[in-house]
Amino acid sequence: MIEVSGVSFCYPGLESPVLHDINLEIKPGEFLALLGRNGSGKSTFTRLLNGLLVPTDGDVIVDGYNTRDGSHRLRIRQLVGLLFSNPDNQLVAGIVEEDVAFGPENLGLPPAEIRERVEWALSAVGMQDYLKHPPHMLSGGQKQRIAIAGVLALEPSYMVLDEPTSMLDPRGREEVLRTLMDLNREQGTAIIMVTHFVEEAAAADRVVILDHGRVVAMGSPLEVLTRTDDLSDWGLEAPEMVLLCHELRKRGYTRIPMALDSRRVAGAIKQFSCKD
Amino acid sequence: MVNSFTFGQYIPGNSLVHSLDPRTKLFCVVIMMTAVLAVNTFIGVMITALFTGIFLVLTRVPVTIYLRGMRPLIILVVITAAFQLFLIPGEVLWRWWVFSITDNGIKMAALMSYRLFMVFVLAQLLTVTTSPLQLTDGLERILRPLARVGFPAHELAMIMTIALRFIPVFFEEGSKIILAQVSRGADFQGGWLKSARNLVAIMVPLFVRAFRRADDLALAMESRCYTGGEGRTRLHEIAMSRMDYLVMAATAALVPFIIVFRN
Numbered sequence: 001m002i003e004v005s006g007v008s009f010c011y012p013g014l015e016s017p018v019l020h021d022i023n024l025e026i027k028p029g030e031f032l033a034l035l036g037r038n039g040s041g042k043s044t045f046t047r048l049l050n051g052l053l054v055p056t057d058g059d060v061i062v063d064g065y066n067t068r069d070g071s072h073r074l075r076i077r078q079l080v081g082l083l084f085s086n087p088d089n090q091l092v093a094g095i096v097e098e099d100v101a102f103g104p105e106n107l108g109l110p111p112a113e114i115r116e117r118v119e120w121a122l123s124a125v126g127m128q129d130y131l132k133h134p135p136h137m138l139s140g141g142q143k144q145r146i147a148i149a150g151v152l153a154l155e156p157s158y159m160v161l162d163e164p165t166s167m168l169d170p171r172g173r174e175e176v177l178r179t180l181m182d183l184n185r186e187q188g189t190a191i192i193m194v195t196h197f198v199e200e201a202a203a204a205d206r207v208v209i210l211d212h213g214r215v216v217a218m219g220s221p222l223e224v225l226t227r228t229d230d231l232s233d234w235g236l237e238a239p240e241m242v243l244l245c246h247e248l249r250k251r252g253y254t255r256i257p258m259a260l261d262s263r264r265v266a267g268a269i270k271q272f273s274c275k276d
Numbered sequence: 277m278v279n280s281f282t283f284g285q286y287i288p289g290n291s292l293v294h295s296l297d298p299r300t301k302l303f304c305v306v307i308m309m310t311a312v313l314a315v316n317t318f319i320g321v322m323i324t325a326l327f328t329g330i331f332l333v334l335t336r337v338p339v340t341i342y343l344r345g346m347r348p349l350i351i352l353v354v355i356t357a358a359f360q361l362f363l364i365p366g367e368v369l370w371r372w373w374v375f376s377i378t379d380n381g382i383k384m385a386a387l388m389s390y391r392l393f394m395v396f397v398l399a400q401l402l403t404v405t406t407s408p409l410q411l412t413d414g415l416e417r418i419l420r421p422l423a424r425v426g427f428p429a430h431e432l433a434m435i436m437t438i439a440l441r442f443i444p445v446f447f448e449e450g451s452k453i454i455l456a457q458v459s460r461g462a463d464f465q466g467g468w469l470k471s472a473r474n475l476v477a478i479m480v481p482l483f484v485r486a487f488r489r490a491d492d493l494a495l496a497m498e499s500r501c502y503t504g505g506e507g508r509t510r511l512h513e514i515a516m517s518r519m520d521y522l523v524m525a526a527t528a529a530l531v532p533f534i535i536v537f538r539n
Binding site (some may be wrong): 047063082089092093095097102105108109114115118132133136137154212 | 288298407408409437438440441444445448489492493496497498499500501502503507508510511512513524
């Protein structure tokens with residue numbers, strides 16, 4: 001469990017804090033989406049989770065290790081993998097397998113185990129056929145999957161992703177999202193995904209919304225993402241399906257359920273048209 | 277990409293030479309280059325040529341690959357040979373206007389061409405059969421003893437690895453910047469002064485982005501538990517085999533011959 005209690009953060013030299021009094025518990029195995037407009041403090045928050053940044057006030061405790069305590073730094077970074085948005089800027093080596101091996105090499109594991117982890121991590125993201133490829137010959141989505149494998153090879157319990165799809169085309173975005181959902185389901189890795197695409201958050205177990213450095217909403221996607229007026233106040237766009245349901249209800253179809261899944265909405269509409 | 281072939285580009289393979297430890301190859305190439313530069317007799321030339329020839333065959337890379345890599349360097353060899361041919365004094369064999377060819381001139385021209393040619397071939401022998409990463413690993417291991425006196429062996433190797441990784445990235449970025457500027461009306465034709473000014477317009481954004489990338493990369497590396505060279509293991513731990521020692525011994529055996537056949 002990652003316990004974030006009373007965390008505020010202020011960059012040195014800046015007057016106003018980026019994060020105010022954040023309280024949050026992240027359970028093992030959960031899929032958490034963190035939404036917020038640009039400048040809401042969500043990127044800063046990700047860097048607090050693995051101890052790249054240490055809170056100005058409050059504590060971040062990862063499975064019992066406080067990020068404030070420098071002696072646990074490596075353990076925390078291994079437990080909490082962090083992935084950035086630009087895949088090109090986080091791949092270290094010119095060969096896929098060497099890059100994925102980078103993390104385990106840093107842990108000082110024996111070569112045989114590194115080899116095992118590299119192969120496992122690459123097959124977990126579906127890139128096992130690209131072992132010897134140079135990353136610059138791959139597509140954006142593939143590169144990001146390699147980057148995910150690189151983090152995965154550390155065998156983290158939590159994976160924090162800072163807008164992992166923002167630099168990708170729709171196809172790459174889909175590839176990466178599916179990979180993350182599979183990881184969450186099959187490996188039980190907790191996923192903490194920062195995004196400003198509301199649609200991506202719909203698949204999460206829990207949604208947290210940050211605005212101006214504060215947690216303004218927390219709950220299931222259905223609870224949070226249907227608050228269309230609030231969402232626009234927070235600088236976010238409500239999901240298309242929610243807008244559709246709202247519009248239908250406004251026009252008298254009050255029995256249309258609120259749903260985020262396009263198939264469910266389609267099913268509900270179909271029922272109506274059959275009845276009439 | 278397939279047609280553009282650069283000097284010494286790595287060709288993957290599993291020949292005997294490919295499988296040698298990079299340190300062995302570095303050692304052998306340095307010895308052989310020294311030998312080639314030291315020889316000055318016909319027998320010496322034949323011995324080094326034979327030895328290099330055996331190595332080339334063992335790489336199982338077609339000789340045409342090496343020759344193609346040599347193409348841009350031929351002009352250098354020709355110019356060097358011409359200088360030797362016309363400027364070395366000796367017994368004059370042929371004269372026209374201010375040009376004269378002497379017996380020593382011919383000998384030196386042939387020898388210098390041979391030396392230059394062989395140095396390039398040997399350099400290619402190393403880089404064609406050794407991936408840049410292996411080469412970096414090899415250098416790191418060779419320099420590691422110096423780390424004890426504060427020499428940044430691991431850091432240098434890491435810098436080289438990252439540089440190799442980012443060369444294609446910057447290449448792509450550079451061409452994107454050029455395209456972006458051309459599409460806004462920049463003109464990349466013209467004299468050298470203008471090209472120099474244009475270069476500034478390309479280099480500045482390229483540098484700015486490089487620094488941003490470096491920042492990101494540092495964070496990503498730290499997030500993946502990087503703390504420097506200490507306690508790090510490698511996926512491909514390079515190790516010397518019996519074959520490595522054998523090849524090194526065979527190459528070292530070349531040294532006395534070179535000394536004997538020198539005059």
